[in-house]
Amino acid sequence: MNRASLLELLKHPQRTTALSPSGWTEFIATARNANLLGKLAQRLHAANVSVPAAPLRHLEGARLLSERQHHSVAWEAQCIDATLAQTGEPVVLLKGAAYVLGRKAAGVGRLFGDIDVLVPPGSLGKVEIRLMAGGWTQMKSEAYDQRYYREWMHELPPMIHVRRGTVIDVHHTILPLTARSHPDADAIIAHSKPLPGHRSLRIPCDEDLIIHSMCHLAHEGELHNALRDLDDIDSLLREHADSPDFWDRLGDRAQLHDLAAPVALCLMLARQFFDTPVPESLVLRLAGADADAAAIRRLAGLYDAAIVPDPEGRPPLRSLAAQLLIYIRSHWLRMPPRLLVQHLSRKAWQRLSLASGAGPKNEQGA
Template identity: 50%
Template sequence: MRSAACERLIAVLKTPRQAEALDLAGWSELVASARAANLAGLLAERVAAAGITAPPEATRHLEAIRQLSRRQTQSVRWEVHGLQRALCCLGIPLVLLKGAAYAVSDHPVGRGRLFGDIDILVPRHTLGDVELRLMVAGWASAKTSPYDQRYYRRWMHELPPMVNVRRGTVLDVHHTILPLTSRHAPQAETIIRAASALPDLPAVRIPRPEHLLVHSIVHLLHEGELHNGLRDLFDIDGLLRAGAGEADFWPRVVEASRTLDVVAPVAFGLHLARHLLDSPIPPQVIEDLFNAAGGPASRLLTMLYTTALRPENEAAESAAATLARFAIYVRAHWLRMPPHLLLRHLAHKSIVRLRKDEPATDGRA
């Protein structure tokens, strides 16, 4: 069971007017929970949009986070222009994912969002040329050990993370949306072909709304690390609410989940959004997806995510949340790799950490 502070944060984000009943201590707790969940920017935007007057102490924090979010959005857009300059000569589509897509397309989900890195998707056969052009433009691999390089290039859905040597910006170059060893095998070409071009950035593309949603769900349910899990769930809720205004949105979501071979995770992701955030999803959509996936939502998995999706400060103090997160972490690894590769990978990570003579192989794997 989640704490009263977590429930209040979710309730205020869903219905901002509830914040009007809070005293100064309540506002302090609310802002602290939002910061711990990486949702302070979203809280600030929704409080401002609702015209709510917060105490001066809370207002200072919320306004500061709004300004930080806007500066980060500008920085992401500036970086995307740089990626356009670096890669346009290749004549390939450069598809933005997640936060970068929201920022550049001015999607409602991007308002108030804070960014950790930039994610792009390119055709797999172009990876060598893309990596070379990025290196020329000042990007370098953040992973230096031979094992890390082999791990990403042979098994994962992306190159090793790249860092700009001048600005420290982190770039993840994807060639698909799930590891090559995953039990699901989405074809990234489907997302790339359907993506929309931007008028002022000829090489840059934004995925279709249903593909943004599917990728956000798949990311949450396969990542294993949930420090931004509640934020990611609110991303999903925002994508659902924005897309639901289109007459054919739900049939496209169902078709995209089937085409990309991710029916089961999409079904559970939609179930989770409705269960935890009351997201407006037609029951028939979820029922059809679960029927196609071969069974109803797992009660155990629902319980684990309900327990695990909470702000970091609260999760760190809860034994139940710690256990739930560990179970989800193990499950994510099981989905990402077959048993023999998983055992080999985890054994290597354990040896490296015991020796402490080189960095851990991959904090997310």
């Protein structure tokens, strides 16, 4: 199944009634590999579409899994709130957890594996100690990984709860400290909104929630969730598409966060993939001068070639080449050249040591 067919059926689930048995098989496999099966299942369920028995089993499994995950994330949020409320610090939920608990359309049917939070940089010590006292422990034990996260990245090393097995990523900003752009994390926290029923948890304002999703897509080197992330962005934008001043506010926040180009790129991609009603004036405003705008359009073309869902997870060679270029670009954006060479060399040596049996058995690469 090609991408156009997948997107068409995601946008118009009623049209799945025309699928043959083999068409259903390919559709289910492609949606699963794109991490969109939960969303697809919820949309078919909401539209009351009659689905044959065989694909229905897969869809109902994905729908029930998403509902169970949403109950789990609500409970986990309560546990995090109870653990961190004593710090007196704001704890801002990001991405999937924010979509679900903020009751955003982007959260419906969404599957995810961990909870991301943003806290003030000065509170990292208090937050980490409280989480450890509450049962979370570090997932990265190797000394270099600890240094990598704590000196250069935008988050602590991931932590896992010893009993529940749930993972939390504690951010103090939304891009690595060594990245070329420098978003204003203080502004994200200051403009966040309290989450009803919780003492410390908050949700980013709508513009920052969207910009963070775009920032993640535009700077992430792994594209296995890219189509799902674009679907998130489309859903988030459509909630405000008819608000007369929303697009200006979005542009203002993108410029405040030093993320005008990534937001312009993602607006182009949302329009390209999902026909999102994005004003051309905003794209032109954020894309900048003619040379910059042309570079962003070329990059959008690279993403267009790279994001090609496949039922067997084996995209064509052209897509693999585009994915490799985006992966290289993500590292180039993450670190200055000298530090990047040092980091990649160190990680390559660690992998060789592990392969030869000389390295620590429990090491996980950053």
